Amino acid sequence: MKPLPTPEEIKKDSLVLIDTRTPKEFEAGHIPSTINLPLTVNYAIWAGTLFPASTKFFIIAPKGKEKESIVRLARIGYDNIVGVLAGGFEVYKHKGLPVETLNHIAAKDLTSDMLIIDVRNAPELTHGHIDHVINVPLQEINKLYLEGKLEEKFPKDKPFYMHCKTGARSAMACSIFEKYGYKNIINIDGGYEAISKKNTVLNFIKP
Numbered sequence: 293m294k295p296l297p298t299p300e301e302i303k304k305d306s307l308v309l310i311d312t313r314t315p316k317e318f319e320a321g322h323i324p325s326t327i328n329l330p331l332t333v334n335y336a337i338w339a340g341t342l343f344p345a346s347t348k349f350f351i352i353a354p355k356g357k358e359k360e361s362i363v364r365l366a367r368i369g370y371d372n373i374v375g376v377l378a379g380g381f382e383v384y385k386h387k388g389l390p391v392e393t394l395n396h397i398a399a400k401d402l403t404s405d406m407l408i409i410d411v412r413n414a415p416e417l418t419h420g421h422i423d424h425v426i427n428v429p430l431q432e433i434n435k436l437y438l439e440g441k442l443e444e445k446f447p448k449d450k451p452f453y454m455h456c457k458t459g460a461r462s463a464m465a466c467s468i469f470e471k472y473g474y475k476n477i478i479n480i481d482g483g484y485e486a487i488s489k490k491n492t493v494l495n496f497i498k499p
Contacts, residue, residue, distance in 0.1 A: 305374065310329040324392050329464065331357060339370055349373050404493060409426045409427075422487065434468060458485055459482050
């Protein structure tokens with residue numbers, strides 16, 4: 293258990309801060325510049341998809357899940373864990389340190405003029421999608437940033453509304469955008485499942 297690394301330490305060691313709490317817990321409050329990688333959503337698979345094995349991680353874990361957060365990464369060969377936050381997010385928050393929340397919107401409140409990003413994989417769209425949606429799979433977002441193309445494709449001055457199937461992957465996507473300085477990123481509650489059932493304004497392409 294360790295204190296949160298300083299910005300200088302994060303930059304010097306190229307640390308990636310991951311928050312392994314649920315998307316809803318992350319949405320309600322999180323440490324700035326952390327990426328949501330929840331234990332509840334194929335945790336190790338997404339770690340292996342989004343980051344190279346050489347990545348150095350610092351973990352913010354749910355109480356009692358600190359060891360699990362480390363062990364599940366180690367099982368896929370990801371063992372560069374430099375520390376786990378002592379006391380977790382709640383202790384950090386109670387100290388009055390900076391906390392950010394994730395913007396979100398109800399599926400029923402979406403309108404056709406909003407810029408909506410579907411972060412599901414392309415084959416998933418065959419099961420139904422919003423007409424004229426922007427499809428950028430979750431795993432492509434970090435790649436676009438590393439290639440210097442993220443802001444070209446998604447200008448920081450525009451609001452973007454993110455969804456996946458149920459809302460978990462899109463929360464992860466929002467956290468990645470936030471890490472790279474985006475302020476106008478909004479997660480859609482319930483993902484496509486909620487949108488297709490509750491929204492009466494958007495046009496859908498269904499199988």
